[in-house]
Amino acid sequence: MNSDKNYKKVSHVVLTSHTNQVYKEVFPIHWGASDPMQRGPIIATISDKSHRNAIGTHSGSYTVYRALSIAAGHFPVDHKADLANTEATNPIGPYDSWKDPEKIVSLDPWGAMINEHFLDLIRSGIDIRPTIAVTQARLHIPEIREAIDAGRLPIDGKIVSQAKDIKTTKVAIEPVWYLPGIAKRFGLSEGDLRKILFQETGGMFPELVTRPDLKILLPPIGSTTAYIFGDLKDLADPSVELTCRVHDECNGSDVFGSDICTCRPYLTHGIEDAARTAQKGGVGLVVYFRKEGRALGEVTKFLVYNARKRQKGGDSAATYFMRTECVAGVEDARFQELMPDVLHYFGVKKIHNLHSMSNMKYDAIVNSGIEVVNRISIPEDLVPADAQVEIEAKKAAGYFTQGEVKKDKKLEKVKGRKLDE
Ligand SMILES: [Zn+2]
16 A cells, blocks of 8 residues: 555645635536537546536546545546547437436436537646447347347347347446436425435535535436447437337346346346347337436345245235335335436437336336337246246236236235245
8 A cells, every 4th residue: 555655635635615615617507508518518527626517526436436546556646538539439419308407407418529529628638527438339148149049039130140149339327417407306496405415425525515506416326328229319210119128227136137026037128129129120228227226225125125025924915015115214216207317318209119117217208208109018927936026016006017917815925935945
C-alpha cells in the first residue's frame, strides 16, 4: 500500500456543500432543451470540482470500488479518459422524446454522443464522460441453441449465425437523474425527494440538501443494459413489429439457473422471440435492469425464501406476497415509474409484443404514452416446478395471463419444495 504517495488530496477534504464553496454553475443544465449545447453537458468530474454541475460521480455503484482502488494506490488519481475510438457503433436519436423534460428523467439521452457535441469543451480541458455506450456482440445461450436445433430460429446468417449464436447491439446506460423530473414522476416536491434521498442513504450526498442549484444526481445504483436484435433505428418506427422484454435482474435464476422463480426461462424466451421478430423483418428489444430481488437486494430475497418455506403449511402460492411483505416491508420496491425512460430513449412509440405479466410494468409503459398491442405471458412448460408458487401467486394477484387463474383452495394447493428437499 502506497496510498499516501499517490493520493495527495487526502490531506485536505473540500466540502462542496459548504456555503463558501458554492460555485457559480459554469455549465447550467436546461433539461429537455432540444440543442445539446443548450441542454448542457453533465459534468461529474472530481478532478476539477469547480466544473461540476452534478451530484455524485460516474459508474454508478462501481464508484466505491474506484475509490478503494485509488486508496490502495492502484489507480491514478488524475486519470483523464482517452475516448478515441469509443464512439457508438450505431447512432441513436435524437427523438422528440429527448426534447420533453418529463418524458425522460433518469438517463441522459445525449450521454452516448459526448465526442460529437462536446468535443471543444473536452479539448479545452473539461472532463466530460459518456454515460451511455453502444457496442455489438454475439450471444451464446444454451436455450437459444436449443431453439435453433428445434427449428424455431432458422440460421439466416444475419440474426442467427452458422455458429448458432445471435447478433445483437448492446447499450449500457448509467443512471442520470434529473431531480425535479424524478420528484414530479413520484408526485413529490423536489425538496422532499432530496431530503429523503439524503436521509435514507445515511447522508451520503450532503449536496442533495445544501445545493439546490445542482439539479442532476448520478446515484450509486446499478446500470441498465439494452440488447437490440435487428436494426436499432426500427425501434422508433411504430409500423415495424417490435417484440420487447423488460427484465429485472435475478442473479440466482438468470445466471445460476436457480429454480424457485421463472426469471431465466422468461428472459431466454424473450430473447428467442425478440430474435425471431427481427428475423421476420421486425425488431427485438430486451432491457435488463439491475434491480435484484425486486430492488430489495439478494439478502432480503433469500430471507424471504426461507420464511416462505419454513412457514406453517409450507411454501404456498396463497401466502407468497405476504411473506415478502413481512420481511421487506413491501411486496415490491421496484417502482416501475422510471423504467419506460429507456424505451423513450430509443424513440419507442408502440410495442407489438410485450413479454411481461407484470401490471406495474404494463401500466408504467402505457401511462408514459407507449401503445402496447399484445401481452405475452411465459409459456406453462417453461415454468420450473418450484416456481409454480410464484407464478400462480402472481396470476392470482392480477398479473397478466392467457391461462387459468387459480383461487382459494386451488391456490392453497400450489406448494413449493421444502428447504432441504
Ligand atoms: Zn427470479
